[in-house]
Amino acid sequence: MRTLDKIKKPLALRPPKVQAATTCAVEVATLFNCWRAMSVDAPQCAESAKALMTCMAAQGKKTDPAYSVNEINHWLAKSRRKKQL
Template identity: 40%
Template sequence: MIFINPKLDQRGPCTPEMAALLTCWATSSVDSPSCAQTVQALTECMRRAPKSSKHTNTINYHLARLGKFL
């Protein structure tokens, strides 16, 4: 059976803020008050991020249907 893999390298809109928060947590403890600013930045980014609708790809459905004729 033939399958098309979706592109997995799509980055979210808040990836830099998440990376900064994980770096801050790695260098200090999770409960550190020095990471409060990065937590706030990530929270604001997540609040402002556009809500994307889930688009379902039908290529695998069509390939399964056409696979019977190959």
């Protein structure tokens, strides 16, 4: 490709990636910090472990809609296009 052609091409900008914290991240961090300060079997960390288990159990009860067929087909088509490049 000639240098002039590279200049004429429009710039392609990628959208910024935003990472959202998971819902149980605070409980996991609290439990890991307790384990680091004490030991893994310390009874003082039981409260943190219970908080994490209740948070994770609440996450399992949510009824998030499953991926739709159209969305799955979109991602499959996108992955196929990448392989052909």
